[in-house]
Amino acid sequence: MRDVLDEWRPIIDEEIARHLPRDVDASYLAEFFGDPTYRYDAVALQEALSTPLWELLDRGGKRWRAVIFVLLTQAFGEDPETYLPYAVIPEILHNGTIIVDDVEDGATLRRGAPALHHVFGEDIALNAGNAMYFLPLKILTHNPGNLSAEARLAAYEMLMYELNRTHLGQGMDILWHNEKEIRVGEPEYLEMCACKTGCLGRIVARLAAIVTGQSAAVERYVARYAELMSISFQIGDDILDVETALEDGGEFGKEFGNDIREGKKTLMVIHAAETADPETVARLEEILWADENTDDEIEAVLDIFVETGSVEYAREQALALSAAAREALSKVELEPAAAEKLAAFTRFVVERNV
Template sequence: MRDALTAWRTDVDQEIAQLLPRSITNETLADLFGPPRFEYDTEAIEEALFEPVWDLLDRGGKRWRPVLFLELVDALGEDPERYLPYATIPEILHTGTIIVDDVEDDATLRRGEEAIHLRYGTDIALNAGNALYFVPLKIISQNPANLGPDQQLAIYEMLTFELNRTHLGQGTDIVWHNTPNIEITEDQYLEMSACKTGCLGRIAGRLAALVTDSPESVEEAFAAYAESLSIAFQIGDDILDVKHSLDEAGDFGKAFGNDIREGKRTLLVIHALREAEQADRDRLESILTAETVTDQEILDVLSLLQETGSIDHAWETAERLAADARSHLEGLGLDPEVLESLNEFTHYVIEREQ
């Protein structure tokens, strides 16, 4: 899968550029949004939408969701090249969600650089992020793979369902990191992740089944695989934030102790709050809900996560979810070589270094 991530990245970005060009004209806007009744201000639209979006896309990102889509299509014995435009759908949606997420979390960095709302303004960031929820629908109406009407409708309905659920997850997360002394169970955390992060993975999985007109059982299996994979990825991300914070952020591209500063209730924090002594729990809650957090306070939290075994617990949970993801691909008759790559990816998401 590491090879696939490298091999497909350029193709995916080229497809995104076909839909969202770096430089726009009146013709570009007419094709994407329809002709103006009077006159578009192309410079304003480029500044408000296209420039910030490409700023973020050019910073990197693994593109693992579109690559997962393509690998799943390949596993079914179909030609991924035929469906390449559809691979941009989960990546464009993901880009929109992280722009809005950074506003809501008051994040300072994204992919090693200034967050989009800090560089361009909150108003532009929110508008651009929200626009990206709708832009991918153009691919369905353009219908580059000549899908049947029933398939197109099924994709519209799938996207509506999954995108609604992402907002359940994000809303839950917002309340958690703004509420002091809140009781959160591990199952509630996993459900939040299944909605917030898992739904974007599920979109990639379900989309692969829908564009290839596969049976409902395949769609359900791909959705379950991608959901467990996504939650494991999120837990791996939280572990990396702690790991690199212990090394003063390293090359991870996040601020030192970013999740702690934002007061995020990660699986590690939830476990620590359950296992720590009352005085340590009170101290942890006070740091997570503080307006400003010092580096020493972050170090105190990191020490507590180590002392309570919360890092190891998170690793074990991620590994269990990765194994669950692999189980959903069994018995589907997938191409053995691609199946091996998909199984390897479940290890990569929790063993990666960045």
């Protein structure tokens, strides 16, 4: 799958640059956002919007959400070039959520460098991140692919529905890691993932189905595929944070034991709390609740995960979810070559090592 990602990433980045150029000027602002009432300050908007976004994009990121969109259009028998502007919508949204999440979580690093609010300040970071929730709506306004009025309305309504649910997921996640007690169970955790991460996946799939004119049934199945795969991706990401910390101190772009330091209630935390003895659970809660952690405390949590089998449990759940994603995909008649790549992605998100 890395070959597919490597092939499409420069194409996706070029398309993003068409809608949010690296160098912003007055003519672009008027064309994309409409004529000013008085006069835009292109220099300010360059530094406040374009520069922060491209600082983040240039650090890396797989662009897998945009690539899934491309593969789905191919699987539907359509030319992805016709709909390429829509592929960047979930990518812009995703990077906007990253910027805001890092401020909310007090994150230090992102993709191997200081989080954007440490580079540009919280005010610019939050404004840029929030702007990226709305920039994709301008793409719909320009109507690439000459969609019907019905299709455009369906896309707008879908985006509003799914974006609202992402904030439900983020709200749950924030509250949980601001609580000392590990009080939530696996169903609540999976619902959080389905909202926070799954909704971005659902946007990818539903948008591909809407702009290519697929039936409601097809839209439901591919949305389920993308949602399950995204939840699996989130669990895989949490496992990767732990395993990298266990192996080499965390060198994949985050702090050592970052999720533990933030007090996040991951599936491994929930499983450990349900499995360990009360004294161990109390110790786990104390460490996750602390404002700062020593490396020894991080090691203690990692030991708890190993002793309770929580890492392997989380991996089993991620694999089960990815299998369910492939089952949902199999319900739809798709072009075989693209369908095979879509299925392969469900394995990639769990088995990746970066």
